[in-house]
Amino acid sequence: xxxxxxxxxxxxxxxxxxxxxxxxxxxxxxxxxxxxxxxxxxxxxxxxxxxxxxxxxxxxxxxxxxxxxxxxxxxxxxxxxxxxxxxxxxxxxxxxxxxxxxxxxxxxxxxxxxxxxxxxxxxxxxxxxxxxxxxxxxxxxxxxxxxxxxxxxxxxxxxxxxxxxxxxxxxxxxxxxxxxxxxxxxxxxxxxxxxxxxxxxxxxxxxxxxxxxxxxxxxxxxxxxxxxxxxxxxxxxxxxxxxxxxxxxxxxxxxxxxxxxxxxxxxxxxxxxxxxxxxxxxx
Numbered sequence: 001x002x003x004x005x006x007x008x009x010x011x012x013x014x015x016x017x018x019x020x021x022x023x024x025x026x027x028x029x030x031x032x033x034x035x036x037x038x039x040x041x042x043x044x045x046x047x048x049x050x051x052x053x054x055x056x057x058x059x060x061x062x063x064x065x066x067x068x069x070x071x072x073x074x075x076x077x078x079x080x081x082x083x084x085x086x087x088x089x090x091x092x093x094x095x096x097x098x099x100x101x102x103x104x105x106x107x108x109x110x111x112x113x114x115x116x117x118x119x120x121x122x123x124x125x126x127x128x129x130x131x132x133x134x135x136x137x138x139x140x141x142x143x144x145x146x147x148x149x150x151x152x153x154x155x156x157x158x159x160x161x162x163x164x165x166x167x168x169x170x171x172x173x174x175x176x177x178x179x180x181x182x183x184x185x186x187x188x189x190x191x192x193x194x195x196x197x198x199x200x201x202x203x204x205x206x207x208x209x210x211x212x213x214x215x216x217x218x219x220x221x222x223x224x225x226x227x228x229x230x231x232x233x234x235x236x237x238x239x240x241x242x243x244x245x246x247x248x249x250x251x252x253x254x255x256x257x258x259x260x261x262x263x264x265x266x267x268x269x270x271x272x273x274x275x276x277x278x279x280x281x282x283x
Contacts (some may be wrong), residue, residue, distance in 0.1 A: 007073035015175035054085035064096035140194035141277035167195030176267035195258025
């Protein structure tokens with residue numbers, strides 16, 4: 001039996017594999033990647049590296065075996081039909097008779113168009129009959145803290161989220177939950193709504209950056225249309241800008257407050273506070 005992680009060299013996938021190495025022998029882990037060179041460090045640690053691409057179904061032929069546990073990390077190619085990409089993995093896993101397929105989805109209360117691909121994938125997974133776990137990941141701290149340069153340059157956090165709050169957590173937190181499912185028992189056919197322990201507002205986020213950086217940072221709430229214009233002005237494709245503006249509208253409506261406690265329970269520890277993510281980003 002192997003634990004197989006797709007997208008293993010992505011931001012989340014690397015955290016998952018690294019944490020798996022703390023729990024199970026390297027030879028029990030298979031990292032599925034598109035670019036083998038990017039996984040050289042994982043191979044050097046004894047992890048099996050398999051090259052496969054969501055856009056090439058044949059590359060998944062024979063990749064899985066009966067009894068495997070698989071983590072399907074959602075793709076990031078928004079323009080290539082992600083549900084169909086994910087179906088490639090689901091079909092291959094079903095044909096092999098894997099013991100569990102866990103999928104990184106989105107919060108159940110989120111209505112932004114960003115979730116459409118996730119809901120379609122969930123339907124495909126349920127229809128497959130596979131033992132499954134839905135890891136409905138909330139927002140990542142890093143979605144914000146990895147983009148602090150313009151905040152510091154302009155002295156402002158800009159968002160179209162009004163006074164809405166976000167139960168974000170670090171990628172490492174979400175990875176810990178996935179590892180708990182992949183290495184534990186009793187997670188079959190379960191859905192976990194995952195979010196950070198403490199929700200924060202953008203005004204509080206701006207104040208935290210100001211406190212740690214020693215600069216004046218304000219929260220500048222804007223309309224969704226203005227946010228889209230700002231994002232496309234930075235070179236972001238219109239489809240992505242619309243997705244992010246839609247998420248902000250959902251935040252304004254309270255849809256990214258996830259207070260189930262599932263994430264900290266699975267991780268076995270409190271989630272990382274946003275203040276810690278800001279500190280790491282400012283280093």
